[in-house]
Amino acid sequence: MRKMKIGLAMxxxxxxxxxxxxxxxxxxxxxxxxxxxxxxxxxxSDIGLLQQEIASASDAYRAGLAAQVAAGKKPSSCxxxxxxxxxxxxxxxxxxxxxxxxxxxxxxxxxFAAFMTKRYPCKA
Numbered sequence: 876m877r878k879m880k881i882g883l884a885m886x887x888x889x890x891x892x893x894x895x896x897x898x899x900x901x902x903x904x905x906x907x908x909x910x911x912x913x914x915x916x917x918x919x920s921d922i923g924l925l926q927q928e929i930a931s932a933s934d935a936y937r938a939g940l941a942a943q944v945a946a947g948k949k950p951s952s953c954x955x956x957x958x959x960x961x962x963x964x965x966x967x968x969x970x971x972x973x974x975x976x977x978x979x980x981x982x983x984x985x986x987f988a989a990f991m992t993k994r995y996p997c998k999a
Contacts, residue, residue, distance in 0.1 A: 896982040896983070897928050897982070897983050898980055898981065898982060898983065899971045899974060899978070899980070899982075899986045900976075900980060902925065902928060903971055903972060906925060909921055909925070929964075929967065932986075932988070933987065936984070936987055939951075939988065940952070949997065950997060951992050951997075952992040952993075952995045953995055953996070953997040954994075954995040960995075962994075967990065971990075974986065
């Protein structure tokens with residue numbers, strides 16, 4: 876029994892850890908820390924991390940829309956073609972900061988999708 880427990884512990888240690896999804900509050904904390912650094916923020920790897928988080932959220936959002944259309948459903952929102960939306964990091968941060976504290980515990984992907992759905996509703 877003891878060997879089995881040790882083996883399971885070793886296996887667990889070797890198993891790849893699933894990447895944790897970033898919450899809105901974590902995103903905002905990193906964004907605020909970068910802003911506080913001023914020009915020195917340009918040397919921080921967190922800029923790339925936040926950019927990747929939004930890019931990933933955008934890809935997931937658009938994949939969700941494509942899945943809705945493929946299933947014959949009306950899309951939940953109607954954004955302009957990829958790369959043409961006029962959204963800045965300030966827009967995203969302002970929206971995320973406007974969320975109640977309980978909603979800031981949500982995954983960035985969900986908050987981004989909600990932001991886009993509100994910003995680009997489908998016309999009737």
